[in-house]
Amino acid sequence: MPVSGLPPYDxxxxxxxxxxxxxxxxKVYEDAFALAFLDIAPQAPTHVLVIPKGPYCSFxxxxxxxxxxxxxxxxxxxxxxxxxxxxEAPGYRLLANMGEHSGQEVPHFHVHLxxxxxxxxxxxx
Numbered sequence: 001m002p003v004s005g006l007p008p009y010d011x012x013x014x015x016x017x018x019x020x021x022x023x024x025x026x027k028v029y030e031d032a033f034a035l036a037f038l039d040i041a042p043q044a045p046t047h048v049l050v051i052p053k054g055p056y057c058s059f060x061x062x063x064x065x066x067x068x069x070x071x072x073x074x075x076x077x078x079x080x081x082x083x084x085x086x087x088e089a090p091g092y093r094l095l096a097n098m099g100e101h102s103g104q105e106v107p108h109f110h111v112h113l114x115x116x117x118x119x120x121x122x123x124x125x
Contacts, residue, residue, distance in 0.1 A: 007107065009055040015108035019053065029081045033073030036081050036113075045116025046085065046092070050078050056109040059098045078111055087115045093122070 010016070017023045018037070025037035028048055039047040052074045056062035062071070082092055092115035097104035 007057065009057045009061070010107050011055070013106055013108050015049075015051050015106050015110060016055070019051070029077065029084065031073070031077055033070055034077035036077070039112070043112075044114040044119065046087065046114065048081060048085070048113040049110050050074075050081060050113060051108055051110045057107045058104065058109055059096050062109040078113065082113060082115075085115070087113070090115065091119075093119050 014023060018025050019035060025035075027035065027037050029036040029050075032053065034050055034052055036048050036050040039049050052062060052066065052070065054062075054066060054070055056066060062074075066074070078094065082088055092113055095112040095114065096110070
């Protein structure tokens with residue numbers, strides 16, 4: 001059941017197609033819970049997208065309907081990716097857009113992992 005006010009999951013969104021192997025990606029990590037790949041239009045020297053394997057259109061959908069194991073597995077995957085890429089010491093930023101006002105472009109829940117340079121303030125003052 002979709003979260004109130006959100007469209008149902010679109011099985012043909014680009015991330016669903018990447019998960020099915022219909023569209024290639026530059027994979028950096030994959031396990032039972034998540035797939036991580038390089039963004040095709042990076043906004044930082046390191047820009048990785050991390051997507052859950054399940055059909056969730058947004059964070060609201062994921063947090064409401066994913067199993068506890070899927071949520072924990074996804075979050076652990078994000079942490080492992082950052083560690084494996086050597087990003088913990090210099091630091092990194094996680095960003096998840098949710099809905100129209102945030103600028104969410106793909107209707108599949110995903111986390112952006114940015115690193116590789118000082119990122120400045122999150123929202124300019």
